[in-house]
Amino acid sequence: MLKALVLFFLAWVCFLFYAGIALFTSGFLLTRLELTNHSSCQELPGKGPLVGGGRGEPGACWTAPRFSRAVIVLIDALRFDFVQPWPGGLPAQYPYLGKLGSIQHLLETKPQHARLYRFLADPPTTTMQRLKALTTGSLPTFIDAGSNFASYAIQEDNLIAQLNNTGKRVVFMGDDTWKGLFPEAFSQAFFFPSFNVKDLHTVDSGILEHLYPTNHCGHKHGPHHPEMAKKLNQMDQVLQTLVERLENDTLLVVAGDHGMTETGDHGGDSKPEVMAALFLYSSLPLFPRAPPEDPEVVPQVNLVPTLALLLGLPIPFGNIGEVIVDLFSGEVDTQPLATALAQASAYHLNAQQVSRFLHAYSLAAQDLPPEELQRLQDLFSSASSEYKRLLDQLKTEEVREADVQALISQLRLFLQGARTACTETWARFRPARMIGGTVLLAFTCLLCLVTSGLTSSPDFPFLGLLLKSVAWGLVGAALLAGGLIVGRTGLDPALLCSGGAATSLVAFLWALKWRGKPPMAIFLPGPLPILVLLFLRFAALFSDSFVLAEARAAPFLLCSLSLFVVAQLHWEGRLLVGGPTASCLSSPTASVARREGPRALGLLVGLLLCVRLSSLFHRCPEETPVCQSSPWLAPLSSVGGGQAKNLWYGACLGALGVLVLSVRFWLRRCGNLNSSAPSILFVRWGLPLMALGTAAHWALASGSDEAPPRLQALVSGAVIGLPRVVLGLAAIGLGLLLWQPVTVLVKTGASSPNPIVVPFVGPPASQADLNYVVPQIYRRMQEALRGKLAGGGGQTPLALAAYGLGSVYSAAVVTTLALLVFPLLLLHTERIILAFLILFLQSFLLLQLLAAAVGTPAGSPGPFSVPWLAISAWALTATQTFYSTGHQPVFPAIHWNAAFVGFPEGHDSSPVLPALLVGANTFASHLLFSVGCPLLLLWPFVCEGHSSTKKKKSLTSGTEEEGEKEEPLMEMRLRDAPHHFNAALLQLGLKYLFILGVQVLACVLAASILRRHLMVWKVFAPKFIFEAVGFVVSSVALLLGVALVMWVDRAVGSWFKQLILSQER
């Protein structure tokens, strides 16, 4: 199998996964652009005269205020039927019905003062999204692409901001979600569930109260519980007190932000969830007409323009609601014409504002359909000119009320059309795309599974099949593009890619099917315990509790897996420390087993300890009293007390030193450190330099405030420069490694005095080094040379010792990892170095343990394969490391500070660089473990060398033949069978992609099946995003890692050629 084919095949599989993810994302993650424009008092939303108020009057903006104060009582999860009056008696004895007596009393006795509406919330009915809608008048989606991801603060124009801008005071009582949404917006705020209303008359303008008891109660017991009735009664008393103290110029608004289901949950779009209640009351009569029999339905966003105009504020810029017309009828006893004109004026202002917003939005983003926008624009301009005409007519003659009513209905049509267009785009899932993406992902996983089982069969035509299916995919994509162009719908890249991917996938699977039924065993990834593990990982992603607890679940499963490995070794009798059965076994294996036993146990204990220790760097998804994040995640500069800071700094330095030294030690043990290759020189001198740079940067960053003033400039320059220097050094190191990846020291036997060299013993000159150097002789090489020389003419056979040839591939991978880790370290806070050290140690122990479990591949010329067990353990370790380096799959937990490493002054407008820095910080573990993935294949070969050197040392004497027999070829075994080597790399890649892909598939399924779940936007959707991005990072890094190994292989090939040439001379 060709090397290029392996890479190409893996890239193709990755593309299939990406297409599936993209298709699903385009159907599931609704996005909306947040505009930061604000409406202002001075600037009207459009041209046109004003009726009944406007600029110039004190305290008025676009219109004259009808009320100078408003009390808004927001009751969480106040479903409509909690409030609904039942004149004919209660239909059934539910505890939640008819408990808000004060509202019902007001509705009956003062029909002109009070009115009840059905308040229709837009999905998702989660509190955060609803609060945003209730203040901005817009339709928040899960991702509001705004400028700031780090906080939940509302960036868009909103009622609270408008109140503040016009100099009114806003007093808030209640839940502290609002504090996050509106930091420093309230002149007085009491962030607790408060029922204390005695303070009301001191407030100038708006009071917001957000009362939670019904929601908490609902979540806990559901609406049918008697507790609910108690809470509602309590609420009723609060409202009663409020109404009694209400003054004439004050409007009372009682609203529910969403409803709840029969089980007390919310978040989805079922009817009981979206149907909340809205109750308006004023001491002055408000409504000229009697209320309709059945309360009207009012969309939730409509409250925003209504309140804004009633309070004399500009309507928030992004509002898409329409005013509630009943409230704009002027005084109770006015003429119908005047009423209609007042209403038309309010509608016209509202329509102007919406039109302005649509225009601004369509300039910034293209997701609203242009035809619909055009239609709306036409509608608006005709209505607007009609309005102008009516006003002109009013100056000279009478206007018929019917004309005004017609205008009103036209304006309403426009407003409703605009809202529908926005809802279509922002608030609807596209189930077809979601299903398509899921199916594509599922079949790609299947493809990975099947082909990973087929790689070892030599006659499988990968190349032909791949070319054919890629061709089919191109044809499919072209046909789809043609169809889309003919159908005059826009060319959606996600759709095109997934079309192509689906066609090529079908072509491949079809061809596979025609080749005959593969054995059933191919469809099962590994033995039963691995199946159980994979199933557990898969199923856990469907439970929000388990997604939140993954930081604890992953180490648990990893511990179980490693314990299982050792237990299985023992069960199979390979771990015995001695005993009756061991002596029954054939002696060499028993002697090996006797030594392996305690070693495997030691590895296990070390691994378990590492896993446990790494959980010390745990971060909570949310800071709660129950869960406290590790204090070690904070940067060192926040540590109080010089002594503690110095101690910590010392510990970090120590960890840094240990990291560098352990990499050097490992290379030395393998014999690669003696090479004179430039990359090894870099490891010798460049790595300590990088460590030095890192340490200096930490010192400056943690104590930059304490620097004396004259050094300030120097310090700030170093803070900018040092990270860049470290990054540059890492890049240079990687470049050197790619330039000359063969890290082998060659000593030719020609120069040595005795021509017959005993294998394994270096030339006498290097005897002193023998304690440190493990010399390796490549027997095949020798034989080839001998053959050539013998053919050349009977000279004494030459020998040649190549130090570190047996670990040339893994040395390159380990060096790469060591080079990568320093820039990543700089992006984290200082003390995470300890977690990284544990990470390196843990993966080393894991590799050793897995190699012990797999057993040394001595003698087998291939096919090679990496067991599922090893790959699952590796993927699990990657997940665990993600958490143990202080990450969590939620947006507020992202380490945003990473964007300022090396750029303390911030960035220019381009978001690419900060995104890269933050991404590298977040997905560091994915990156490292995927690049290191080929080590899983290489490590058993490396271990072979170590175990046999020990054996060699323990043997006091042996004939040369025996020595030759036991001589370890280590990784050169892979080189001996290039076909099997490439196939094994392909299989490794496919298996790893399968395990990652199954996790993405589980996230996708969970997000789509549970899209009505309470936690979907809080847990499942962020988890999906992190998993999907992590998959992309991992797959790219995996491709790079595989490519690196292949590159080294190529270089080793040319190195051999050179060597043979030089020997022949």
Added chain:
Amino acid sequence: MKDTDIKRLFYAHLFCVFSIILTTFTPSLFLEDFSVLETHLTWMCICSVCVTIVNVVLYLLIKPNPSSKRSSISHKISRLLKSCVYFFISCLLYHAIIVLYGAPLIELMLETFLFAVLLSTFTTLPCLCLLGPNIKAWLRVFTKNGATSIWDNSLQITTLSSVVGAWLGAFPIPLDWERPWQVWPISCTLGATFGYVAGLLISPVWIYRNRKQLTYKSR
């Protein structure tokens, strides 16, 4: 001979199961406010003591393995002492493993240790009874072809099922059901107990069904 052995095994195991069931109900007759969930520590103590007594009594009654040749008093005492030390070491080892699996290190130390004691009672104690304080014999029993009698087989099954039960017991802990049995370590001890009981019941059945395949080499 073999069938009678299986029958003896079955009755011994039934007796064990019965004793465990008794520990959940009888203490409430003597102790006020006793319930398995609320006074869990008490129950754990009672259960492990009870299982210990039943195991020792059964061992003395049945004597599954022919007693060793030396039977002097001092030998017996030294065996007893050794067994106690082994049991204690196994408790410590279990405690360490549980902590490594993610149990809190300092808080709830007593609970964790009692859980370790309970697990030792279910796994180490039968080993001590049947095989004596002989690590080599233990290691032999837990290998593929290491069982030399049906007692060894039943030992394998009960030990495995207790440990797996305890392992499965950890799964409900993160769920947000807010049930009293989700508190550490109640679900795990319950899981271990259920696993042990299941192992006790399954092993005679399994041995009976596989009696044709089970051929034991003499030691």
